[in-house]
Amino acid sequence: MYADWNRMKKDLKFNSKTIHGGQHPDKAYGAVMPPIYQTSTYAQSTPGGHKGYEYSRSANPTRTALEQALASIENGNYGMAFASGLAAIDAVLKLLGPGDEVISTIDLYGGSYRLFKKVYENYGIRFRFVEMDNVEAIESCINQNTKLVWVETPTNPMMNIIDIKAVSVLTKKHGLLLAVDNTFATPYLQQPLDLGADIVMHSATKYLGGHSDVVVGGLVVKDKPLADRLYFIQNASGAVCGPMDSFLTLRGIKTLHVRMQRHCENGEAIAKYLMAHPKIEKVYWPGFETHPNHKVAKAQMKGFGGMISFVPKGNYDDAIKIVEKLKIFTLAESLGGVESLAGHPASMTHASIPKEEREKSGVVDALIRLSVGIEDVEDLIGDLEQALT
Ligand SMILES: *Cc1c(COP(=O)(O)O)cnc(C)c1O
Numbered sequence: 457m458y459a460d461w462n463r464m465k466k467d468l469k470f471n472s473k474t475i476h477g478g479q480h481p482d483k484a485y486g487a488v489m490p491p492i493y494q495t496s497t498y499a500q501s502t503p504g505g506h507k508g509y510e511y512s513r514s515a516n517p518t519r520t521a522l523e524q525a526l527a528s529i530e531n532g533n534y535g536m537a538f539a540s541g542l543a544a545i546d547a548v549l550k551l552l553g554p555g556d557e558v559i560s561t562i563d564l565y566g567g568s569y570r571l572f573k574k575v576y577e578n579y580g581i582r583f584r585f586v587e588m589d590n591v592e593a594i595e596s597c598i599n600q601n602t603k604l605v606w607v608e609t610p611t612n613p614m615m616n617i618i619d620i621k622a623v624s625v626l627t628k629k630h631g632l633l634l635a636v637d638n639t640f641a642t643p644y645l646q647q648p649l650d651l652g653a654d655i656v657m658h659s660a661t662k663y664l665g666g667h668s669d670v671v672v673g674g675l676v677v678k679d680k681p682l683a684d685r686l687y688f689i690q691n692a693s694g695a696v697c698g699p700m701d702s703f704l705t706l707r708g709i710k711t712l713h714v715r716m717q718r719h720c721e722n723g724e725a726i727a728k729y730l731m732a733h734p735k736i737e738k739v740y741w742p743g744f745e746t747h748p749n750h751k752v753a754k755a756q757m758k759g760f761g762g763m764i765s766f767v768p769k770g771n772y773d774d775a776i777k778i779v780e781k782l783k784i785f786t787l788a789e790s791l792g793g794v795e796s797l798a799g800h801p802a803s804m805t806h807a808s809i810p811k812e813e814r815e816k817s818g819v820v821d822a823l824i825r826l827s828v829g830i831e832d833v834e835d836l837i838g839d840l841e842q843a844l845t
Pocket of ligand 1: 542660671
């Protein structure tokens with residue numbers, strides 16, 4: 457059994473959905489937040505006589521609450537919560553079989569790339585990587601074996617924007633599944649199912665959880681047959697989200713909209729500060745009119761988010777020096793928490809991608825990625841200033 461919240465609070469606006477979407481007081485005592493049902497199994501009155509839950513891999517009430525919230529905020533019908541973002545991607549790939557082909561973006565999240573190339577290629581699935589801001593490039597890769605198009609937008613860490621609606625026209629024309637990794641934008645900024653995607657995927661570890669305290673993944677779909685297939689895989693493979701992590705993620709989602717608003721404001725201020733800085737060579741942020749996909753970003757997204765990449769003048773070692781000098785920005789992998797983080801993709805998140813491949817997509821040795829948090833922006837700019845001088 458998975459989360460079907462069809463009848464539940466579907467007409468709310470987004471900020472109300474983050475708090476109430478698919479939620480209801482607990483049946484036992486009216487607890488407003490769902491209890492952490494830390495149980496593996498459930499008493500049955502007679503064989504098969506249960507109250508909707510029989511074993512926590514198949515379903516758990518705390519997880520159901522999270523799954524309903526996920527479905528709600530993404531304007532879907534069915535949500536599924538996994539042990540990590542990669543477990544969610546893994547479930548989508550298990551829809552495929554040997555000989556099938558997947559088309560994806562050239563500057564894909566490093567972990568997704570590793571799962572595609574190092575795991576699923578061994579099972580006979582082929583992956584092609586193209587620059588997806590060029591829809592014709594995608595179409596030229598489609599053949600009779602193509603089954604899935606995997607989109608990530610904004611891309612990580614180059615902040616390219618892919619036109620979800622334009623890609624969905626193509627996938628519908630050719631009868632392909634379209635999955636969108638919505639981790640960076642979150643449904644606050646863009647809702648891929650409304651733009652024609654079939655599957656939305658999240659690393660809820662990032663903005664949805666928002667507090668850097670869980671590793672969780674999610675999938676949301678509209679279509680029942682597709683939900684049935686994915687739910688079968690979730691239960692059969694078993695990489696489910698535990699009750700404690702479900703609770704924490706749900707708590708995070710309740711403030712998603714206020715956090716995202718501040719991430720966007722701080723992100724804009726820092727992007728502009730960096731752009732004007734004499735020691736900076738390049739800044740990647742989709743809010744700039746000079747960004748090659750700015751128009752699409754403006755049409756598709758409600759704001760430009762808190763993720764920024766930049767290239768300081770200098771080389772690998774200069775970039776390392778800068779990230780080591782930062783005091784408020786923590787040098788760490790991951791993103792999307794309330795605290796600001798800085799990362800060096802070439803040695804951290806993208807180290808698993810060969811240098812040649814990496815540089816083709818712009819991930820040069822000096823590139824630094826910021827996940828701008830929700831601190832006072834003056835403090836963040838002061839921190840960057842001292843690190844750059
Ligand atoms: C982190 C991340 C993932 C993987 O999620 P995990 O929760 O770490 O397994 C996938 N896609 C993007 C864009 C990410 O940032």
